[in-house]
Amino acid sequence: MFTGIVQGTAEIVAIVEKQDLRTHTVRLPPALLPGLQPGASVAHNGCCLTVTAIDGDRVSFDLMRETLRLTNLGSLQVGDRVNVERAARFGDDIGGHAMSGHIMGTAEVTQVLESANNRQVWFRLPETLRKYVFTKGYIGIDGISLTIGEVRGDEFCVNLIPETLARTNIAARRPGDRINLEIDPQTQAIVDTVERVLAERMRDNQSAS
Known part of the structure; x- marks a missing residue:
């Protein structure tokens, strides 16, 4: 972990x-x-x-x-x-969120917006992962635990503070680059479970009618 x-x-x-x-x-x-x-x-x-x-x-x-x-x-x-x-050890602080190290796919950098003390980076999501990404949810970007800032269609953004830019390689990312994505496991489990339950109920309703 x-x-x-x-x-x-x-x-x-x-x-x-x-x-x-x-x-x-x-x-x-x-x-x-x-x-x-x-x-x-x-x-x-x-x-x-x-x-x-x-x-x-x-x-x-x-x-x-x-x-x-x-x-x-x-x-x-x-x-x-x-x-x-x-890898984290038992007793370590979990300063970000629990991550497995299992990458689900890559996303393309589409925009990098600079301001005085902040950088906003936008990414285009693969269609298969869009259902797991929502505003204020967690996501792993090249191994960095980040909070999703906003979602627009097939794109989402994250906001980066100077410490993150100094500590990681995301400061060098530019439009066209591809980054590794890990979806928050809890989010994935919830979305997949709700989808399965709704699909089962729909089948039951169709069978009963």
Whole structure:
């Protein structure tokens, strides 16, 4: 489990392509290294990955074909930076919202609006995820726990404070970029349950008539 409170960014320092598999290596910030072992979970742009090797501050991870297809990690190049968060431990503060590290798809950045102490970023949603996104709901954007500011048709926005811009890679996002999306699990469960109950009632009513 993750909290959506990004602990820093890590530079991609190596990429090795294999059949249906990619291994990438990042240089982790020193604060994230203590106690890290192979098999540990670290979120990259919100996607849960497993440590496969550690060489000083260079830490490697394997990415399966499905991960490369569903997330923006497949488009990374050496020199790019990813948001990183180590898995939460029991007793840790949940400063954002509970996140699984399972990315449901990507969204395209459509607008970036600047003001003195705030930045508003707009995204275009895939049709399959629109029903889960509503104003003031939670969402994971490249692993960042954020509150949805507004929803207009197939687009939504988030508002970013200077601390978020300084701590994460979202400050570099521009129109056309794709970001990883994780829908709040509780929201997903509620929407799916209501849909199922309403569908069952409709079938029962049709059978009774």
